[in-house]
Amino acid sequence: MSRRHWLGLAFSFLFALIVTVMARCSSRPMITVEADASFEIYSLDGDSYPMSSANWRDSGFHGWPILRTCSISHSMGVELLDELLSDAASDAAAKAVRVDCFRPRHGLRVIDSSGTTDYLICFECRGFEIWSGGLQMPGGGSITRGPESLFSNTLKTCRSEEKVEP
Structure with missing residues (x-):
């Protein structure tokens, strides 16, 4: 494989990882608690x-x-x-x-x-x-x-x- 193919594969993997992490984070409920609670x-x-x-x-x-x-x-x-x-x-x-x-x-x-x-x-x-x-x-x-x-x-x-x- 050429260097360009390896770079494209690495970029695709990194993009998939970022999307997965963002999806997991967005599925967590947002906890908002007052500072003086x-x-x-x-x-x-x-x-x-x-x-x-x-x-x-x-x-x-x-x-x-x-x-x-x-x-x-x-x-x-x-x-x-x-x-x-x-x-x-x-x-x-x-x-x-x-x-x-x-x-x-x-x-x-x-x-x-x-x-x-x-x-x-x-x-x-x-x-x-x-x-x-x-x-x-x-x-x-x-x-x-x-x-x-x-x-x-x-x-x-x-x-x-x-x-x-x-």
């Missing part, structure tokens, strides 16, 4: 079902008993939220078989000027819910177990009510 991560007792009283949302994390609460840094909160929502948007999550159990063991709370948004997460059944203003919101769905280690390790490295830096 605060984050809390929760370890929940997924084995104890929420109370069936009229005010069950007033106790625990949407009724689920809280084992541990940690305030986390803005950057760590954005990383956790990005990991969760990117996983939910992935092809693997779309193909995941969601088990009908929902025993959440993790929670993430985002507090900003628009209010409080909670993510109730069950890696065991591969699903999550989004709550805001005491109401379940659209947008939850299937996930994989991919983000579980990041959530669990974040909880392991913090003490209750302690800021965890990345």
Whole structure:
């Protein structure tokens, strides 16, 4: 092959690589979080079902008993939220078989000027819910177990009510 052919082949390969990377990046959801937003991560007792009283949302994390609460840094909160929502948007999550159990063991709370948004997460059944203003919101769905280690390790490295830096 002539040098021109090799150069054309290399350029074609580089172009294909750039297009592939751009396509992958554009499929990730855009996470926009206010700079002054605060984050809390929760370890929940997924084995104890929420109370069936009229005010069950007033106790625990949407009724689920809280084992541990940690305030986390803005950057760590954005990383956790990005990991969760990117996983939910992935092809693997779309193909995941969601088990009908929902025993959440993790929670993430985002507090900003628009209010409080909670993510109730069950890696065991591969699903999550989004709550805001005491109401379940659209947008939850299937996930994989991919983000579980990041959530669990974040909880392991913090003490209750302690800021965890990345």
